[in-house]
Amino acid sequence: MGTRAAVWRWGGVIPAVLVATAAAAQPPAQAPDVGKRVAAFIHGTTAVTREELGEYLIARGGMDKIDLLVNRKIVEIEAARRGVSVTALEVAAGFNEDLQASGLSRDDFVRAVLPRYGKSLYEWENDVVRQRLLLGKMTRDQVKVTEDEVRKAFEAKHGERREAFVIKWPRQPTPLPDDVKKLAVSDQQQFEKLATQQPNDLKENGGRIAPIGRHIDGEDPRVEKALFELKNPGDAVWVETETTSTCLRLIRVVPPDAVTFEQAKAAIEKDVFDRKLSRLMPEVFLKIRTAANPQLTQHVPERPAEPNAKPAPRAQHPDPKVLAVVFGTVPVTRGDLGEFLIARGGFERLEPLINVKIVTTEAAKRGVTASPEEVEAALADDLKAVGVEKADFVSKLLPKAKKTLPEYLEDEVRPRVLLEKMCKGKVQATEEELKKAFERHYGEKRTAKIIMWPAGQFRQAQKDWDLARQGDAQFDSVARGQNDPNLAAAAGQVRPIGRHGDAPNPLIEKVVFELKEGELSQLFQTPAGIVCVKCTGVIPPAQAVDFAAVRPALEKEVLARKQGQEVAALFAQLKAAANPNLILRGPPSEAENAEGIRQIINQSGVTPPKQ
Template identity: 30%
Template sequence: MQGKEFQFAGKRHIRWKLVLGVLGIVGAAVAIRWFWGSERATAQAPGPGSASTARSTPEAIPAPAPRGNSGASQAPGASGAVTSQPSQPQIVAVVNGEPITRDELRRECLRRYGEEVLESVVNKYLIMEECQRRGITVTAEEIDAEITRMATRFGMPVEAWLKLLKDERGIKPEQYRRDIIWPMLALRKLAGQKLLVTPEELQREFESRYGPAVKARMIVVSRRDLAERLRNEAVAHPDQFGDLAKQYSEDAASASLKGLIQPIRKHVGQKEIEDVAFGLKPGEISPVIPVANQFVILKCEDQLPAVKVRLEDVRAELEEMARDAKLRTVAQEIFQELQKRAQVVNVLNDPQKRQQMPGVAALINGRPIRLEDLGEICIDRHGEEVLELTINRKLIEQACKKRGITITDADVEAEIARLASQNLPPRADGKPDVERWVDMICEQQKITPEIYRHDLVWPTVALKKLVNADVQVTDEDLKKAFEANYGPRVRCRAIVLNNLRRAQQVWEKARANPTEENFADLAEQYSIDPATRALRGEVAPIQKHGGQPNLEEEAFSLKPGEISGIIQVGPETYVILYCLGFTKPVDVDFASVKDILTEDIREKKLRLAMADYFDKLRAAATIDNFLAGTTQSPNLTRRAAGMESTVR
């Protein structure tokens, strides 16, 4: 369940708590969140002017002092403290003539990202200190070679790989070099002999990638008694396993495909599932398999043979994958040892310590990280994203001020209570379960309650007040909503295609043999949509006024057993329907549901109006974003449009 607050973030809103997020693309890189800090590496990292450092960034912490240097125990403010930041422009943006200062941006960045960035700074410092203690260095050439290796693995030139990371993940090339690749290489060297791959590990990697596999369907439930009952039904009627999975399985991804899962391979997932799967014959149903707090039932569809490839032909690739997998575990052990030996005082998250040491974010072995410097690291990493949020909020604040609208804490709390009452059962006293709702949203979004209220709920409340008077629910709206929710629906099978010529060929095949079975076979063979392909064309009943007028009009014109024409529902998307019949209208009186429908329609129209209002607000604004180097002005836009018209 997601929060329903109005989203007014900028182009990118990525919260990098885990480097694992990066590794969704990178794949073979090391999945350790401590890699992800924006401070510049010191003695062992690429130096200024090297091929691996695109520009100078603020020093987050000093280089670890050589052993025997008393600077390691200096107090805050002593000569061993963090170097002062280079002079930066104090105005980072101007919104309709109103400035946003760097201090304001720094505070916003620290509020959102200070904790996670501080952790990354501390852990990277520990890597640097250990490398210096053991005389380990990582050169610019090694970093460039590793980037080339990663790009090659994914079949890309280096520049294309770096561009992908920047465009898709918001990781700048210099950040990738110093904050992901450098720590990864440093940890590899610190791990040393622990990363040697044994013959047994190589064989496991080979089997997991190229060995035999099991094509299977799966049912997952949380109760043992239900699992046993479903297993008995599946054994009695194996052909109904998919329907049971669709109806009962708690794994939504596979349930939507009637239990179908990716082929099970050895040494990849849960050993207890793998052991059972490889012991089944095609068509057999497994016993109930306890896994953690759930119970799994498998149906073997087929035993797939191993891929015909020689171990020697893929040895180098497999050894690399095995080393990367081992590094995840070994790096965890290294960090635990480094953290045991280190003396780290977290000032940022302790109000009492912040009073005692103003301006200090943390102490690492007695050496201070200044709050200002930590803020600059946050700006370097997240500044553009946070500035976009700050600009957007500024626009809404200006609009509210112009209209004399105020947003109180009570308004914000009332909106949260409304959301809680809509999405959760009430508390025992009948009141909305606000605390549970906030906890749930903050856990899902990985944000604090303060950020939830400030970034999500406040803009929702403000924009609602700005557009509220313009939103009306008409009788026509209510009529359509009643038909959509309680009227008849069309039961269909569907084939989805992305090519008109192919759609015409499939339609001719369907018309030549207009039976449901043939249509289902065609859906399974030709549909480009994974769900309709796996379910042989089965789709949810089509309602009126659901947002696809062409599709709905054609569907409601069909009789049971009829095949539709080719319906275009997108620029390159075509649908063919087979009508199975109509559902019965729900027996409900309009008056009894009018209030519910009115509230639902109003909420939907409000959100559309809010989005439209904000888009117009943004388009009409004059914005100078100095951090991103962009300027927006309605006058400039109109002038450019006029010049273009003249040229034409």
């Protein structure tokens, strides 16, 4: 992919590696600090600030967004210097153009397109549409459209067109043999077979392309000439260029549209202008960025370098809050990055931050700490309990939860270790609890299958139950069709059930131990939904297991379970006492967006353009 494509995609500025030089830069007077604004209150009057949330996000992968922030700031400042602005209405109109171009509704665009680019709707509007509009306004004076270009575009769109099958085969490293090419021309079946084997996206439709006209951007004139020399459906020809062997097989000739040049001129002229503008904007951005000379400071951690590549140099800056400098003196601060992250979904992380703060604040009051070694040991115990290797946990499980290992340790493990220490000595294992644990592990068990329906679907449950009780095959058929994917995949089979289990609803355990092997229960209601249970077997008690021999392991298990319950209860108590009041509940409003842009411009010493 070329340089332009690497920094520009779908009209939006995409983060690129900043080319920094070692030069100190002194920032101008700082814009008013918005980081002290309150994001939430706990304990009535204790503030959780936006600055805290920003730092929380930066520590959890947010530094990866610094390049995108720098690019955005460069464009905003340069636009202000040129007196260029974009209103919220223009952004909305630009987004509607994206919807029209994609042929999707707003909801479908949000659901299908945005996840592909890893963006929220707010990010698309502000980091793609807004930046595209600003750059477009700064570029449009450089775009000139000639009469010849408009006439060629008219011919391409409304003139005679060709619909065809196309095979494009690279001449390197392995060119197609001449005999294969001859067969593709003379034998349509061989053509179709080769079309589905070509090493590009054309193979998806067997090489078929929509009707195209003359003067198509990016097409080799030799290929276009050969295509328009084909007269009869089924005619085929190979065209050789320096890099590609192209075979064309004509499907049909599409006659010109019944529209005159004058009738279509205005629309065609706009299309040509827009295409030239889109091609020129990346060049303008690169010139602006080069002039801005963005420099990351030594306060941005080094990134993994490409093999044999030298690490990008860092500019030295005395202020640890300054992460980058643009235009010689304009700083990009940790506060800027924090606000940038908050606006782009970071507000959803406010509650996890509050939870951590509630626990760490209470632990500090009690003089309770958790060392890195204790946190790592707790993680090792967790992984051992579930039989997962740390490497697999980091590479396979954490990415599914969209967490890094440091984030998991700080947000999940450390708070739990602190809570466990605060609960230490509060639980004991009674003799009765140990005996119940012994019976749970070594006493009689039941193998069972379960079918569950959502609450409120009693009629459907009754209908399915009538079918399920007709036999094993019918039961399995219903079980595989239930809503719960885990139960469905196993045809309802669950792990053997012992007495005195830890299930939040003991009714299932009670029901299954009332059944004989092969019996199916009546439908019954649980908090999780409507349930029926089938007992598939009875596992007799384990023989020759000495209670005294396994007592230490049972005691450890009971204490761990009770401590877990105590930890949950303590956290619930602490959170209720903190009574969090969340002020920040969504992305910035239009007014907050405008204020943020004004602050970016003010930092550069430029007078904001009038809207």
